[in-house]
Amino acid sequence: MKIDKLNKQICFFNAENFSASLFELKFLQNNNLITGSSVxxxxxxxxxxxxxxxxLRHYYRGGxxxxxxxxxxxxxxxxxxRAYQEFVLLDKMAQLGLPVPLPYAGKISRHGLFYxxxxxxxxxxxxxxxxxxxGVQPLQDTQWHEIGRVLRLFHDHNIYHSDMNSHNIMLDTQDKxxxxxxxKCAQRKDGAWKEQTLARLLRSFRKEKVKNSNLNWSEKDWLALIQGYQSKS
Structure with a gap:
């Protein structure tokens, strides 16, 4: 990782072709680089x-x-x-071969005692x-099994996810x-947090089902996920 400090701004990155301008919305807009957004x-x-x-994601407080x-x-x-810790964790997980997005760069802007x-x-x-x-189609048992297997990989490496919910698990066009x-996640020692993380995920599915009764999810899908989680394959 490389670190570049300029006045009250600190950037850290892995890429050789990094430009701090990529953090500036005006630069992205003026160069027609933006392809979309999510609110x-x-x-x-x-x-x-x-x-x-x-x-590009900005860090916000909740609550x-x-x-x-x-x-x-x-x-x-x-x-x-928070940005530095997430960057380092993503980098570590990528080196472990875990399916996470690769970190490109982070920026800290100092403002007195705050950032x-x-x-x-x-x-x-x-x-x-x-x-x-x-919301548009159900998943097969084999897909739920694979989701459970992948979650087990993270837990086998003691990766704690602070907000494990149904929005933070994705499938690409190849079903990966x-x-x-x-x-706010970290690599932790083994503990009860693994069961608590799974319980949080189950609550998330149930919550989404209450919000949308037509959601293609049922308790049997959860059982398929757990079977994958418990599988050694």
């Missing part, structure tokens, strides 16, 4: 650059604090920032989250399973 807690931007596609202070975090050193953060990752081509897929959004 959630904030706006996530999709863009292309030198024959690759990327995702009541986020309504007062949407995107400023207390600065206690670069290695303690704002952004992260650029590679776009997973053709991937949709499970809720989007289940991907896991995304590793903000």
């Amino acid at each position: 959630g807690r904030g706006t996530t931007w999709f863009f292309h650059y030198q024959q690759k596609k990327y995702v 009541l604090i986020g309504k007062i202070n949407p995107d400023y975090f207390f600065y206690t050193g670069l290695k303690n920032t 704002q953060a952004d992260l650029i990752i590679e776009l997973i081509e053709g991937a949709r989250d499970l809720v989007a897929i289940l 399973v991907w896991v995304i959004d590793f903000d």
Whole structure:
């Protein structure tokens, strides 16, 4: 990883052709690099650059604090920032061969005792989250089995996901399973958190089913996922 410091801005990246301008929306717009966007807690931007596609995400706070202070975090050193930690974890997981988006670059902007953060990752081509897929079609037992098997891989490497839900698991056009959004996640010691993570995911599916009774999901799909998780293959 390379680190570039300029005034109150710190960038870290792996790529040789990195440009800090890629964090600037005006630069992306003026050079017709933007290919789309997604609105959630904030706006996530999709863009292309030198024959690759990327995702630009700004870090926001959630909950009541986020309504007062949407995107400023207390600065206690670069290695303690959310963007840096997510970048490092993504890089480590990629080296382990886990199906995660590759990190491209991160940026920390200092403001006195606080900082704002952004992260650029590679776009997973053709991937949709499970809720989007289940909204139009069911998955086969073999697909649920594979989802469970992949989740077990992460747990075998002691990767803790702080927000394991049905939106953070994706399938691409080849049915490859991907896991995304590793903000506030970490590699931990073995523990009860693995069962708690699965329980959180199950609650997510049930919640989505309540929101949309036509969602192509049922409890038997969960059983197929668990069978895959428990499988040694």
